[in-house]
Amino acid sequence: MVRLVCVLMAALLAAPMASAAPGYPDRPVKIIVPFSPGSGGDTVARMVADELRKSLGGSFVVENRPGASGQIGTEAAAKSPADGYTLLQTSSAQNSAGPWLVKTLSYDPIKDFAHIARVITVPFLLVVPPELPVKTVQEFIDYARKNPGLAYGHGSATAQVASATFSTLAGLNTMNVPYKSQPPAVIDLMAGRIQFMMADLSVVGEQVKAGKLKALAITARNRSPGFPDVPTLAEQGMTGFDLEVWVGIGAPAGTPEAIVKLLSGEIMKMGQRDDVRQRFQAVGFDLAPNTVSDHAAFLREQLDSWGRRIKDAGIQPE
Template sequence: MSETVRRRTLLAATMALGLFASAGAAWAQSYPNRPIRAIVPFAAGSATDIVARTFADQMAKTLGQSIVIENRPGANGLIGADAVAKATPDGYTILIGTNSTNAAAPALFNNVPFDMNKDFQPISFLSSVPLIVAVPNTLPVRTLRELIDYARGRTDLTFASASASQRVSTEMLMAMTGMKMTHVFYRSGPNAMQDLIAGRVTLFTADLGVMLPQVRGGTVRPLAVTSQQRSAQVPDLPTVDEAAGTKGYELIAWFGMFAPASVPAEVTARLNAAVRAAAATPELRTALGENLGMVIAPSSPEELAARVVSEAAKWAEAARVAGIEKQ
């Protein structure tokens, strides 16, 4: 190759890179230029749905585009999460993930259709919340200790779940207290709640977002919270450790935002900034924090990635303690 040809080749390559960088910068400045689709892998009315819609409303103000919520429940959240893992990584499809989809899945299922660490780009942690252990008002128990005594020797009791946190929290409780109950799986938390209210299941453990309205309305009987500390929203309700005399019981639900892997870094930064701005608004803090007892804690993408790794180990241990076999 002659010196003249070599110089022309280098010049063309440099110009091409410059044009590419300029196009990328222009694209980043224009993102988003149409509505964003946020897939919620659980049913409408679930805690994940509530978190998604509350953040979406506030993020839209920063992004200048609406975030359209699409509920895709099924398979403990795996269907919706898989749809995002396989979506085009352009920033217009995001996942409102949870401990079920982005931490517990490998500990509970043999055939998870995605890799939590490789198929998603973490955007930001959103919030966490404890769960409430509750029974129907018709059940002749008023405390968790009374329930443990009531369950002794019985084989006709059942518990409901519609997510990993709901199931594992109850399985852990049973393993640590000796209770025996048959698991009844529901496609959605609201459906499980309806059967709890009607007395068709003995026990349901669900996050404050789902449970608090029923507790405040007196339609179910709360027995304990699953965190190590009492909740400010129900300060008179003891923790499981306090109520059952266990030691070290804790299981809380959490929510995070993810995009498909390989999404441009500019998109990650833009969405992360929108999450942080939303989390700082009084409207969001009132709706999720004050009203539903959630801890709002936006993070960097790197912090969420690290949390996914640590939480996966935690949930694997919880499933082991609960004696849950993979399905």
């Protein structure tokens, strides 16, 4: 009898896992992407939607709502019904750096969302024109100190903060050259009109492989499998760079916990599959899912880090 009770209790405890969100999804799930089609976040959201269709069935549809550096789509998601049928592509742009770069934000980057999981991290590459006479970070620092006023380009807020942070940590006198997007900055860098960039690996990876740009370092904790010869900043003595570009999946605050856990679990499973990892790596992304609790800690850590670096760089909110 005691054994039977134990078996029944074990079955009851296992049941919520098997039926955490029975019948979900029974209608289309919308994933709001607050940036344009073809952006990094859009690519990630579409790849996640594709995998969720395979694992959960049903329909997962990406809806682009770009504008105001991601604020328009993010605010729309925050105000959507918290029923599990509206999800949001979250990122360092909206949830880490953005809150420090605007004077009035229409949403709380932490409290207004049920943060489901981080999906990827995107390391920066420190890149220079091939003709610049440097091969390492220290050689570049020495060169920049002898030639004050070197210009860095950026086409995004995160790239601006990353370049400014590198300059601050290295004690360099550099000049900021803004662009409307990253590709024009890359073109000018290859032409030698600017001297360096901290650019997303997904943006400059192909140019590095083609020899059109020279990569001196990567900001990831470990070397990238796609660029094994590019050492990390930490390997070269710069240990204070603590910024990460990341993309995740969230939902409006109050979304049922069962659905949040279900989706988090499915994203974690993606990270365990070699075929999915290879798909992400092929477009320059490191698949790096985390649990709901770990993601909550990561969010607060990155919000603080980006805020501190933005203030240190003297970047004023607009």
